[in-house]
Amino acid sequence: MKVMFDAAQKRHYPGFFLTSGARAPNPETPARADILHDAARAAGLTPEVPPDLGLAPAAAIHTPEYLSFLKGIFARWQRIEGASEEVIPNIHPDRRGSAYPLSAVGQAGYHMADTSCPIGTETYAAALRSAHAAAHAAHRVMEGESAAYALCRPPGHHAFKDLAGGFCYLNNSAIAAQVLRANTPRVAILDIDVHHGNGTQGVFYDRADVLTVSLHADPARFYPFFWGHDDERGEGPGLGYNFNLPLARKTGDEGFLAALDRALSRIAAFCPGALVIALGLDAYEGDPFAGLSVSTPGFRRIGEQIGQLGLPTVLVQEGGYVCDGLGGNLIAFLDGFGATHRVASGAG
Numbered sequence: 001m002k003v004m005f006d007a008a009q010k011r012h013y014p015g016f017f018l019t020s021g022a023r024a025p026n027p028e029t030p031a032r033a034d035i036l037h038d039a040a041r042a043a044g045l046t047p048e049v050p051p052d053l054g055l056a057p058a059a060a061i062h063t064p065e066y067l068s069f070l071k072g073i074f075a076r077w078q079r080i081e082g083a084s085e086e087v088i089p090n091i092h093p094d095r096r097g098s099a100y101p102l103s104a105v106g107q108a109g110y111h112m113a114d115t116s117c118p119i120g121t122e123t124y125a126a127a128l129r130s131a132h133a134a135a136h137a138a139h140r141v142m143e144g145e146s147a148a149y150a151l152c153r154p155p156g157h158h159a160f161k162d163l164a165g166g167f168c169y170l171n172n173s174a175i176a177a178q179v180l181r182a183n184t185p186r187v188a189i190l191d192i193d194v195h196h197g198n199g200t201q202g203v204f205y206d207r208a209d210v211l212t213v214s215l216h217a218d219p220a221r222f223y224p225f226f227w228g229h230d231d232e233r234g235e236g237p238g239l240g241y242n243f244n245l246p247l248a249r250k251t252g253d254e255g256f257l258a259a260l261d262r263a264l265s266r267i268a269a270f271c272p273g274a275l276v277i278a279l280g281l282d283a284y285e286g287d288p289f290a291g292l293s294v295s296t297p298g299f300r301r302i303g304e305q306i307g308q309l310g311l312p313t314v315l316v317q318e319g320g321y322v323c324d325g326l327g328g329n330l331i332a333f334l335d336g337f338g339a340t341h342r343v344a345s346g347a348g
């Protein structure tokens with residue numbers, strides 16, 4: 001298996017993060033990428049730098065208005081006298097209607113769900129390269145590789161079509177799924193990050209061709225709060241094609257694996273031609289976000305169960321923050337996945 005990554009993804013280095021109202025160092029650091037890349041190589045994966053795929057993969061998911069905003073907002077922000085170093089919204093619409101503000105401050109509020117997705121000088125370029133890693137991994141799988149790992153950093157699953165949030169700017173998992181759709185009528189996305197994949201859900205909420213399934217800490221008391229509840233099942237043609245499995249805080253291996261069983265049964269019933277795993281590693285018992293309590297051996301078992309589906313698979317890195325177990329958890333997942341993953345010939 002290959003690991004897709006470009007060092008330019010590390011140039012995004014957000015300084016700002018508000019946690020419970022207090023300013024703290026942003027945990028979505030470039031060091032995460034180094035740890036995960038070393039771990040992928042230790043697990044036997046071969047590094048590959050994705051080609052420059054331009055704007056097309058992102059434009060297949062995100063609105064042109066939003067992509068223009070991401071590209072230009074940093075320079076516009078610098079022209080505001082006394083503005084912060086990074087773009088950080090200080091206003092949010094209570095409901096987003098048709099009115100679209102002209103001002104940089106207004107647009108930042110419109111396109112940024114919270115304060116944990118600051119935009120610096122390299123953010124757009126790094127996010128674009130992260131999206132290229134996802135799209136290129138999907139291309140490799142379409143070409144016949146049974147699986148590929150996209151080391152996407154910055155992550156993507158909290159990004160909607162026109163809204164950044166939670167360290168995410170471009171929705172890499174959605175981008176991978178959309179690429180795969182060119183080859184197969186149905187693609188499933190399984191999100192195992194500790195946080196609900198609200199952006200991914202939002203992108204596909206009214207579609208029946210992409211099944212979205214997410215296991216996560218119950219949003220009643222955990223980010224992203226306003227999405228991820230079990231009554232969110234999709235809408236219009238997408239009704240029944242979104243499946244949320246909120247878990248009680250501190251749920252450990254057994255509870256997580258039981259929920260994973262339900263998720264995998266649902267995916268099997270959808271009969272997809274390919275699978276995207278939104279591979280957050282922050283359900284770990286030692287992760288700084290402390291939402292769930294999956295152990296390192298638990299990640300191996302999660303990888304084994306997912307591998308048993310036997311689907312062409314794109315693994316897309318989502319969360320998972322610097323702690324002692326981060327690299328080991330990726331190795332455990334990849335080992336487990338590799339031990340069971342066999343794609344039937346002709347699939348995909």
Ligand SMILES: [Zn+2]
Pocket residue numbers: 193194195280282318319320
């Ligand atoms: Zn997360």
